Amino acid sequence: MNWKKHDYDDIPGTYVFDGQRAHPAYALNKLLYTFNQQQNRDAFDADPAAYCDQLGLNAELKEAVVQQDFMKMLRLGANIYYLAKMAVPRGMSVQDIGAAFQQITTPEFQQKLAEKGHNLSAKLETKGDYWHG
């Protein structure tokens, strides 16, 4: 197969979810989609490997799922919204996954986020027409 190159391919640390990513990971995203239902979450928890087999995952996808390796699943083509369907019921937030992607702790990830809002009130005041409470 000859996948077309895109001008977003060179954005660092970014995996734009297009056909080239969605196609090889179709079974993986389908598995993650089944987690919308409680009975499927329970069936997966009871035997993750068997559940992967049932959903037709190949060995590489299955390994990433069973290891709950979010970076690996992302690289293999998992969509982030679908990954969240696996993470959140396990008590993980998207910030925990974000920290895992960067190999830092969640508090470090949250600190980096908090810095983005530094001096926000002052910035908004200079613009004049924003709500200030």
Added chain:
Amino acid sequence: MAKIIGGVTSSHIPAIGNAISQNLTQEPYWKRFFDGYQPAKSWLEEAKPDVVVVVYNDHGLNFFLDKIPTFAIGCADQYHNADEGWGLKPVAPFTGNAALSWHIAESFIAQEFDICTCQEMLVDHGLVNPMRALFGDQEPWPVQVIPLVINTVQHPVPSAKRCLKLGQALKVALESYPEDLRVVVIGTGGMSHQLQGERAGLIDVEFDLECIDKIATDPEWLTQMSNTEIIRRAGTEGIETIMWLVMRGALEQKCNVIHKHYHAPISNTGAGVLVLENQ
């Protein structure tokens, strides 16, 4: 004739739903974010819309990746929320307006927007959370709801320019509906954020503020950017901000800016509320 009173924008991040359900809205982390919704809520109370058209993207509740319409409209009498896998308790169902939905669908297709019509549609946090933030939890909800779904999840996704044009087509559709209805269009999503990859946690406050300012007064500005340029600045999930342009396109070129609110970070996101009123 249906009359478009104005437009409102809101983030739709899942954490909004959790914060409301867990009564955290006045906690220090959330207070400024939610307090900034109050002027929008007051405006809606006074505007008393009969119908809201909510523009959002589905995140894998109604649509799986097997079939992804670029544009889809709910054409049902009722829309249910359901488990998205995150343990959020579904909210009360929303009442639709099937006759208006089908009118909009016919008008869109006549205007060469070949939209997918859905006679059954589950609505996810993309629609539910802006409704909860803007109206508070209500049963029944005080307005009829028309879901208008834009694909911002699986690329190729439509351009910002196309979204503005869809909004302009929505204006034509609504204004040719014979019944006297008061309509507000709600554009949801954004603003800058990236949830995935090593670049997760990206927020660009400058870009977000420019978007709010320009969408209010010069929406063509955002249509000059390609999706790649928007993703570069605002993140892969920040592309959702193009949905604000559907709201903007449905309004008059010149409209009154009633309210601007911005907060960052909230969850992983820069979040904006913009209230525009037709003159």
